[in-house]
Amino acid sequence: MTDIAALAERLDNAARHATATPQLEQPITLDEAYAVQRASIARRLARGETRVGIKMGFTSRAKMVQMGVSDLIWGRLTSAMLIEDGGSISLKDYVHPRVEPEVAFLIGRPLSGRVTAMQALAAVEAVAPALEIIDSRYQNFRFSLTDVVADNSSSSGFVVGPWSSPATDLSNLGLVMAFDGRPQAFGSSAAILGHPLRSLVAAARVVAEAGESLSPGDIVLAGGATAASALAAGVFVALAMQSLGRCGFHVRD
Ligand code: OOG
Numbered sequence: 001m002t003d004i005a006a007l008a009e010r011l012d013n014a015a016r017h018a019t020a021t022p023q024l025e026q027p028i029t030l031d032e033a034y035a036v037q038r039a040s041i042a043r044r045l046a047r048g049e050t051r052v053g054i055k056m057g058f059t060s061r062a063k064m065v066q067m068g069v070s071d072l073i074w075g076r077l078t079s080a081m082l083i084e085d086g087g088s089i090s091l092k093d094y095v096h097p098r099v100e101p102e103v104a105f106l107i108g109r110p111l112s113g114r115v116t117a118m119q120a121l122a123a124v125e126a127v128a129p130a131l132e133i134i135d136s137r138y139q140n141f142r143f144s145l146t147d148v149v150a151d152n153s154s155s156s157g158f159v160v161g162p163w164s165s166p167a168t169d170l171s172n173l174g175l176v177m178a179f180d181g182r183p184q185a186f187g188s189s190a191a192i193l194g195h196p197l198r199s200l201v202a203a204a205r206v207v208a209e210a211g212e213s214l215s216p217g218d219i220v221l222a223g224g225a226t227a228a229s230a231l232a233a234g235v236f237v238a239l240a241m242q243s244l245g246r247c248g249f250h251v252r253d
């Protein structure tokens with residue numbers, strides 16, 4: 001029997017204290033992994049954090065290849081993970097953080113279940129460039145599919161840039177992620193399942209499978225468009241995305 005509560009506590013503590021934990025010793029099922037994720041987030045909510053949306057993972061080939069996992073996953077975003085655009089983070093709060101360029105959707109109408117891309121778009125209030133900070137709580141940033149799902153899909157922080165009209169064509173927006181002006185990754189929003197809206201369609205389906213819904217005010221991160229880059233102390237991380245503009249944050253020691 002998998003002790004869901006014990007695993008949730010272990011992963012929550014690893015995140016809170018920024019200390020790595022070994023990969024899970026016993027194999028668990030995907031359903032158990034999502035149950036651990038839900039229980040670990042419940043601990044955060046009990047401490048006063050609020051739910052602000054969800055993040056999709058492994059929606060691009062670049063990310064699947066980098067991490068050796070090829071199934072789409074998702075995780076929950078809480079208020080404590082939101083970093084102000086232009087703000088800063090401290091490396092002390094993370095185990096081995098990485099950053100990746102994403103697209104964010106702001107939900108304007110409830111969305112859940114099997115929907116078409118047109119229906120998903122109709123639920124979008126605004127779109128923005130975003131940077132996700134991922135930080136696996138597992139040693140050496142190595143995990144299996146179920147390990148990473150239990151660990152809330154490595155969610156640890158995110159920055160959202162200026163919101164634009166949902167009418168913005170997201171199909172193929174060029175992007176550059178830079179550290180102190182030095183490009184770390186180039187890409188296109190097309191890398192996200194061919195079109196980031198497909199990630200929102202998938203988000204609507206996976207939350208429904210979990211008995212949940214996307215609600216007005218929720219943020220959905222569509223998934224990294226390129227491989228992630230390890231963060232280094234002192235750098236300013238910037239994302240510039242065609243049509244959508246920029247966002248960024250400072251990394252302190
Ligand atoms: C898992 C999270 C994946 C994405 O955008 O693909 C993810 C990881 O890479 O640690 O956030």
Ligand code: MG
Nearest residue numbers: 100132223224
């Ligand atoms: Mg991501």
